[in-house]
Amino acid sequence: MPVETKDGSALHLKVKDAIIQLINDGEYKPEAQLPTEAEFCDKYGVSRTTVRTALQQLTMEGYIYRKRGSGTFVAAHKVKQILTTTVEHFSKQITMQGKNR
Amino acid sequence: MPVETKDGSALHLKVKDAIIQLINDGEYKPEAQLPTEAEFCDKYGVSRTTVRTALQQLTMEGYIYRKRGSGTFVAAHKVKQILTTTVEHFSKQITMQGKNR
Amino acid sequence: MPVETKDGSALHLKVKDAIIQLINDGEYKPEAQLPTEAEFCDKYGVSRTTVRTALQQLTMEGYIYRKRGSGTFVAAHKVKQILTTTVEHFSKQITMQGKNR
Amino acid sequence: MPVETKDGSALHLKVKDAIIQLINDGEYKPEAQLPTEAEFCDKYGVSRTTVRTALQQLTMEGYIYRKRGSGTFVAAHKVKQILTTTVEHFSKQITMQGKNR
DNA sequence: GTGGTCTAGACCACA
């Protein structure tokens, strides 16, 4: 099920949105392990970099957390709620980060 | 007491530095037996692989020596000095190699 | 083509020896890029860790050098000679250390 | 459920027999993974060496096979049958092995 | 899409 590239928006945002959808739909349950980076690459037909950008944003926004050497997991709801209220703050940081490169 | 002390992004480098510190501070004296790999795992909250990577480097740099079936020991200072000098020589060669690309 | 060729009970030593052989035979020429870690895994039927252990030793002994994100390459001969001499010196020191127990 | 030590026979033989029993009873099914060495130590209250001696004999007699880094597994029945017919031959080899030490 | 680091946990060789 590759994501489409019709309009001008970034590919990684589509991957990100697709994953958020699956989390909200309960497809990926709290504390459950998500597919690996490689599996997301296959699943959406995108590069590793694209997947990582999406997962990085989801991590910063509190949807997921990652454990080195173990995997990627869905954050517990409580944490998710707290964090989403500060997404605006986060977005600024992300933007700034982009500027620093 | 997990490591968070220093620079050196890699975990095994933090473990390595922590152990060097303890040796230099005289916490672990020459010829004394060090904790086992498992104990270092507990102490620093890392996997055995990470501990072994640190101990392997310490062995190569002459800080410690290991005897299968017996344990890990602090090297006598004299030997340590001889070897660390050699290691620097090493590092330069490798660095030069990289520069030549 | 799994390794079964030589002595040296450890698997990573057999992989290492096999690669040295190929370098000395001119199969892998100086400055040429070697197969990736994954390819060595397939070729010799071993895990990535085993391949990495072999490549790590070859790096220390100056046969090859590695560039993150790029690949593994055969070292120029001159550099190789300098380093292998150093390594022998090393080995003696370590061996002597063991004898002192 | 520690094994008893009443009579003079070796402890490892009791462990061995206990495991054979569990295989024949279908407790451990063909191709199933057996408990680890450490678990057998706990289970029977014996040392690692004892467990290893038992597992080593079971391997040679074709009841089980071991994969380094993976675990110990029950051999398929067919293989077991073929091998048990040559157990006598095996026993000689084991005896000879003991002599060589 | 490479090499680098890390996890978790197995069996092996030796003392």
Next chain:
DNA sequence: GTGGTCTAGACCACT
């Protein structure tokens, strides 16, 4: 009961 080797597979840093 230590250190040594190996497996399988994850995420990370860089090109």
